[in-house]
Amino acid sequence: MIDWLTDPLAFGATTRALIEIAILGTVGAAVGCWVILYRLSYSAESLAHGLFPGLVGAALLGLPILLGGAAGVLLAAALIALVNRFATDDADTATAVVVTTLFGLGVLLALSPESPPGISELLFGDLLGTTDSEIIASAAFAAPVIVLLWLLHSRLLAVGFDQGSGPALGVSPGLMTGLVLSLVAVTVLIGVQALGNLLVAAILVGPAAAARLLTDRFRPMMMLSVVFALLAGLAGIYISFHAKIAAGAAVAGCLVMIYLLAAAASAVAERSFGRTSLNQ
Amino acid sequence: MDAAAVIAAHAALGYGGKSVLDGLEFEIPPGSRVGVLGPNGGGKTTLFRALLGEISPLAGSLEVTASISTVAQTDRSRLDYPVSALDVAVMGSLAGMPWWKRPGRAEKRRASEALEKVGLTEQAKSSFGDLSGGQRQRVLIARALTAEAEILLMDEPFTGLDNKSEARLESLIDELARSGQTVMIATHEVEQASRWDLVLCLNRTQISFGRPEEALSKPVLEATYGGHIVEIPGQPDLGVLPAHHHHHD
Numbered sequence: 001m002i003d004w005l006t007d008p009l010a011f012g013a014t015t016r017a018l019i020e021i022a023i024l025g026t027v028g029a030a031v032g033c034w035v036i037l038y039r040l041s042y043s044a045e046s047l048a049h050g051l052f053p054g055l056v057g058a059a060l061l062g063l064p065i066l067l068g069g070a071a072g073v074l075l076a077a078a079l080i081a082l083v084n085r086f087a088t089d090d091a092d093t094a095t096a097v098v099v100t101t102l103f104g105l106g107v108l109l110a111l112s113p114e115s116p117p118g119i120s121e122l123l124f125g126d127l128l129g130t131t132d133s134e135i136i137a138s139a140a141f142a143a144p145v146i147v148l149l150w151l152l153h154s155r156l157l158a159v160g161f162d163q164g165s166g167p168a169l170g171v172s173p174g175l176m177t178g179l180v181l182s183l184v185a186v187t188v189l190i191g192v193q194a195l196g197n198l199l200v201a202a203i204l205v206g207p208a209a210a211a212r213l214l215t216d217r218f219r220p221m222m223m224l225s226v227v228f229a230l231l232a233g234l235a236g237i238y239i240s241f242h243a244k245i246a247a248g249a250a251v252a253g254c255l256v257m258i259y260l261l262a263a264a265a266s267a268v269a270e271r272s273f274g275r276t277s278l279n280q
Numbered sequence: 281m282d283a284a285a286v287i288a289a290h291a292a293l294g295y296g297g298k299s300v301l302d303g304l305e306f307e308i309p310p311g312s313r314v315g316v317l318g319p320n321g322g323g324k325t326t327l328f329r330a331l332l333g334e335i336s337p338l339a340g341s342l343e344v345t346a347s348i349s350t351v352a353q354t355d356r357s358r359l360d361y362p363v364s365a366l367d368v369a370v371m372g373s374l375a376g377m378p379w380w381k382r383p384g385r386a387e388k389r390r391a392s393e394a395l396e397k398v399g400l401t402e403q404a405k406s407s408f409g410d411l412s413g414g415q416r417q418r419v420l421i422a423r424a425l426t427a428e429a430e431i432l433l434m435d436e437p438f439t440g441l442d443n444k445s446e447a448r449l450e451s452l453i454d455e456l457a458r459s460g461q462t463v464m465i466a467t468h469e470v471e472q473a474s475r476w477d478l479v480l481c482l483n484r485t486q487i488s489f490g491r492p493e494e495a496l497s498k499p500v501l502e503a504t505y506g507g508h509i510v511e512i513p514g515q516p517d518l519g520v521l522p523a524h525h526h527h528h529d
């Protein structure tokens with residue numbers, strides 16, 4: 001049993017993966033709480049998938065993934081904002097069209113003969129391939145996100161609760177929503193190397209959604225969310241090590257498991273105590 | 281008398297350059313209870329939005345000389361949001377606080393005092409979504425009190441309240457006005473408004489403004505509501521709306 005726990009740590013790759021997922025899990029789980037409360041799950045997923053051509057482009061040009069991701073996020077965000085301006089009646093459909101187009105463009109690029117091998121890593125990530133410099137980059141991006149969340153916590157809470165109160169309280173609702181989306185973009189950038197384009201949305205939405213099912217106060221929600229993300233990260237990496245499956249997929253699988261368990265627990269609690277506050 | 285809290289002079293309000301409410305001409309002294317009457321679409325919410333600075337007058341001027349806060353309709357607030365009554369009251373303290381500051385102990389105390397003032401000390405720790413409609417309304421009033429706003433706007437606060445909550449809210453409004461707060465209440469209840477200090481009748485234009493005895497004549501109400509007026513028995517000069525006219529907008 002002890003060996004089961006210590007064996008993976010003998011490998012630098014596993015240890016680095018644990019550190020990386022701890023950073024990413026903390027940021028993703030914290031930002032994710034705001035994604036859930038601002039009902040931005042769909043936008044968050046759109047951003048994560050929409051940046052795919054940026055990633056593939058960077059891989060094709062031999063540029064750093066982070067740079068490609070940043071360009072991809074900006075392009076996706078600009079296009080989504082643009083179509084939403086013109087298609088105000090059906091913003092979701094317009095967003096879906098943009099994201100599907102971008103994602104398809106990325107796949108086309110990825111299938112081109114020039115694309116280097118290992119491009120599937122862009123889709124599913126390479127958690128065990130995390131390098132020291134990637135850890136440093138993740139930490140450098142994560143720190144300001146956490147500081148901003150701490151500093152602006154009350155304002156985010158007030159505007160999420162009641163957009164209309166924003167002006168009277170001196171807080172711009174548009175600015176706060178934009179802030180949450182920007183933090184989502186940064187989190188996606190941090191996570192895309194480790195978890196890939198397809199799975200990174202899971203760490204943003206999964207832990208927070210599970211936590212929301214189990215509590216009706218913000219503070220415990222955020223703490224639970226972080227605990228869930230760290231648990232899934234830890235369990236996923238161990239499972240991946242022993243069962244020899246892809247680490248990113250194992251982590252994502254654990255996130256889904258935690259969400260399902262939380263949903264079951266909340267359904268049971270509601271049946272036995274009639275606690276409606278457990279509802280989403 | 282103190283300087284007026286709100287002064288409108290030839291003001292016209294609207295959206296995208298198109299006026300939906302004009303002829304605004306009034307002065308509201310501090311500490312008064314003002315009933316803002318009008319049919320759905322009459323311009324009550326538009327006036328409130330202009331007072332809050334969300335839209336600016338198309339013509340004339342609308343001057344607000346004191347800090348202002350609004351109590352939105354509770355129908356619109358989120359019941360699935362993970363906050364307590366106290367959390368909501370504390371939100372008011374953000375008004376006028378620089379962006380890098382976080383509410384601390386002093387703000388929490390102010391919020392608790394506000395909850396006490398609206399009679400919700402015992403519910404401070406309850407989830408906002410678990411409270412009754414009347415209690416939620418009072419939590420939102422507490423939030424405005426924490427913001428230390430001198431002018432309080434309430435947009436149809438009586439909609440959906442039971443009789444007990446309605447009586448409670450009415451006496452709270454009286455109490456706020458006694459302690460110097462200016463309270464402007466958009467309402468359909470002509471009879472209720474007739475008990476306040478001033479009334480402002482709107483129907484796409486200002487129909488009348490003044491003390492209820494003077495400003496709520498039957499012709500005024502007819503112009504305000506377009507003829508759907510019934511008389512209050514024994515008070516032939518004071519009309520009221522038929523009950524079926526009350527609805528959410």
Ligand SMILES: Nc1ncnc2c1ncn2[C@@H]1O[C@H](COP(=O)(O)OP(=O)(O)O)[C@@H](O)[C@H]1O
Nearest residue numbers: 295300318319320321322323324325326327529
């Ligand atoms: N955002 C808006 N854009 C354009 N017209 C609006 C807007 N909001 C309200 N209106 C119009 O302004 C008029 C007054 O509406 P409102 O102030 O909401 O009335 P009330 O609150 O008295 O029911 C209505 O005709 C309404 O259609």
Ligand SMILES: [Mg+2]
Nearest residue numbers: 324325435529
């Ligand atoms: Mg209205």
